[in-house]
Amino acid sequence: MTKDKFSPTRRSVLRLGAMSALGIGVGIPAVSGSVAATSCPRTPGYWANHPKAWGVEYPYDLYGYVFVPKMKKNGPEPTNGNGDYIELLDPSEGAKDLIMAKHLMATILNFQNRKKEDDPCLDKPIKYGPYEGSTVREVKRKAEDWLENAEKGQEHWYVNGVNGEPIKNVLDTWNNNPQKLGLKYCPCYGDD
Known part of the structure; x- marks a missing residue:
């Protein structure tokens, strides 16, 4: 033996x-390329550099902001001549509305890879931060409301008495690493 x-x-x-x-x-x-590998939230940088991963038509119109992925310098022109198209990594130049729109756009692209209902990464309560007890889905709706009421070139985070910065921060954290929000059933670690 x-x-x-x-x-x-x-x-x-x-x-x-x-x-x-x-x-x-x-x-x-x-x-x-498995479902588990592609369902993790991704950063705006990931979405800017992976146009084939968008899964939605672009340019994508989001409250008057028309987003495109990063375009190659020798490739198609990323603007329609009026500068209307925005790459996800374009400088925001301090415009709080554009900063919020970029984080919301990445969140929307991330949501498309998730289950529609009862997704622990979207529907379990956040355990840390200013939106503790809310879900990522609820915070996304708050971002949409904030952006809908913001002005173009918004220079401050307050819109109708709502501070958009903590909303943006939650979306940014979720797009980078959901576990930092206490979403332990969303085991993702940012861009792979």
Whole structure:
């Protein structure tokens, strides 16, 4: 009888590692193109640089802001001649409405890769920050309301008595790493 050179604990770890490599057991996707790998929220930078991942027609009109992904300098012109198109990474030059619009646009693109209902990443209460107890879906609606009432070139965060900065910060945090909001059932770590 041959004696196994690994302890029972070490054998379990090796078995889990093998299952992870197959994409089962621990939850690490085996293929980077799998649903689990593409459903994590992504940053505005990711969306700016991955036009094929948008899954929606662009230019995308969002409350009068017309967004396009980052266009190659030798590729199609990213503007219609009037400067109406906005790349997600274009400088905001302090315009709070444009900053909010960029974070909201990334959030909208991220939502398209999520389940429509009962998604723990969208529908579980946020555990940390100014919107503790709210869901990301609710904060997204607040961002839409704020942006709808903002003026073009808005220089401050208050619109109709609502401070948009904490709303923007929640969307930014969710787009980068939902676990920082206490959403432990949304195991994503920003851009891969």
